[in-house]
Amino acid sequence: MRKLLYIMLIVLATTNSYAQGCSDAGICSIGNNFSASGKVLKNNVEFSVIFGKGEGDVSYFSNYISYTRKINDKISWSSKVTFSSASGSFGKRSAFGDAFLIGKYTFAAKDNKQWSILLGSKIPFTTSNLKINGFSLPLDYQSSLGTFDLLLATNFKYKKWDFNSAIQIPVFNNNKNSYFEEFSGTDDFLSTNLFERKSDALFRATYSINTKNQKFTFKPNVLFIYHLSEDSFENIYGKRENIIGSEGLTINGNLISTPVGCN
Amino acid sequence: MKKLLLLPILFLLCSCEEQGELTKDRFNVTPATQDASLKYHGIFVPTSGISVTGEARIYLENNQYKVQLEGFSISEGPDLKVYLSKAATPSDFVSLGNLTSATVYTIPQGINILDYSYVLIHCQEYNHLFAVSKLIQN
Numbered sequence: 001m002r003k004l005l006y007i008m009l010i011v012l013a014t015t016n017s018y019a020q021g022c023s024d025a026g027i028c029s030i031g032n033n034f035s036a037s038g039k040v041l042k043n044n045v046e047f048s049v050i051f052g053k054g055e056g057d058v059s060y061f062s063n064y065i066s067y068t069r070k071i072n073d074k075i076s077w078s079s080k081v082t083f084s085s086a087s088g089s090f091g092k093r094s095a096f097g098d099a100f101l102i103g104k105y106t107f108a109a110k111d112n113k114q115w116s117i118l119l120g121s122k123i124p125f126t127t128s129n130l131k132i133n134g135f136s137l138p139l140d141y142q143s144s145l146g147t148f149d150l151l152l153a154t155n156f157k158y159k160k161w162d163f164n165s166a167i168q169i170p171v172f173n174n175n176k177n178s179y180f181e182e183f184s185g186t187d188d189f190l191s192t193n194l195f196e197r198k199s200d201a202l203f204r205a206t207y208s209i210n211t212k213n214q215k216f217t218f219k220p221n222v223l224f225i226y227h228l229s230e231d232s233f234e235n236i237y238g239k240r241e242n243i244i245g246s247e248g249l250t251i252n253g254n255l256i257s258t259p260v261g262c263n
Numbered sequence: 264m265k266k267l268l269l270l271p272i273l274f275l276l277c278s279c280e281e282q283g284e285l286t287k288d289r290f291n292v293t294p295a296t297q298d299a300s301l302k303y304h305g306i307f308v309p310t311s312g313i314s315v316t317g318e319a320r321i322y323l324e325n326n327q328y329k330v331q332l333e334g335f336s337i338s339e340g341p342d343l344k345v346y347l348s349k350a351a352t353p354s355d356f357v358s359l360g361n362l363t364s365a366t367v368y369t370i371p372q373g374i375n376i377l378d379y380s381y382v383l384i385h386c387q388e389y390n391h392l393f394a395v396s397k398l399i400q401n
Binding site: 087088089090091092129130131132133134135136178180182183184185186194236237 | 281284285342344356
């Protein structure tokens with residue numbers, strides 16, 4: 001690697017990544033790989049550690065490693081692999097989650113304004129049916145939702161502002177989760193047996209602030225996620241049920257800091 | 264660069280499962296006692312390529328129906344469930360949960376036991392039926 005940027009992203013006050021509206025690392029982080037450091041390099045490797053709190057007493061580390069390559073001034077692509085570890089009353093479960101492949105086309109900048117478009121896919125490594133000791137686990141403990149997704153996004157950059165809009169569409173559902181609230185011994189989690197996820201739409205506004213010594217970039221941002229319709233699951237009678245309240249808007253606030261080093 | 268190559272290995276090392284209070288020795292449905300009344304029973308018959316032994320018995324105890332598997336063993340499967348079913352195929356059923364080392368499964372209250380004539384062992388993940396027990400009234 002001629003130029004390799006190694007970044008550890010520490011996300012503070014991060015989103016509740018498994019909450020309503022934010023299905024996983026997909027739509028919530030789309031576009032980050034292309035612009036996290038603020039520097040434009042031909043090859044870029046990132047390793048991210050995100051700590052979050054889920055439903056009930058679940059806490060998790062959601063990590064990813066990604067590689068981004070800039071082909072030329074207009075075209076770049078990024079691949080990413082996620083890994084997560086969740087802990088709580090059910091125990092601890094860690095596994096690889098999803099692989100992402102995203103391509104980006106950037107239009108020429110004009111008057112400090114620049115548009116780009118992204119097209120990508122998400123491929124799950126699991127069927128969202130990880131178990132502990134033979135017990136089925138709720139989605140908070142699953143490293144992936146088990147869906148093959150299409151990701152479409154646009155980005156508009158104006159001076160220090162970044163605006164993203166995106167949509168994540170599950171095109172093939174391979175979710176085989178078998179968690180039933182009835183058999184679990186807790187009512188902290190809803191049943192998600194054979195869960196079916198619906199699409200998400202996202203809008204994010206980010207403002208970049210560089211420290212005076214140029215060693216850190218802070219990116220406060222606000223994220224609006226609209227879950228376009230209600231998710232569903234199959235109940236103990238084999239009948240499909242909608243999850244009431246799973247449709248709707250979620251608003252998240254994030255602060256991303258990026259200490260940057262080169263080797 | 265070498266440090267970066269270590270990262271995926273670190274991920275793999277972290278790949279694990281540890282049981283918690285809700286996944287530890289909680290197969291706590293007690294087997295039928297001498298006071299229980301045996302209502303139905305049926306020997307398991309395997310589907311193609313599967314081997315199974317034993318039978319399903321339905322007991323009534325303290326106003327609670329239970330399915331108990333007796334002398335039961337079956338071929339390994341990735342996501343086996345126990346169903347109380349109206350037919351010999353998993354089309355109209357009540358799921359009683361994962362097939363585990365437990366041998367007793369509670370039938371939910373409100374279920375009319377007369378409507379259900381079969382106990383099925385079914386792999387949900389691959390939608391493959393493993394074994395069928397046709398219940399006979401005792």
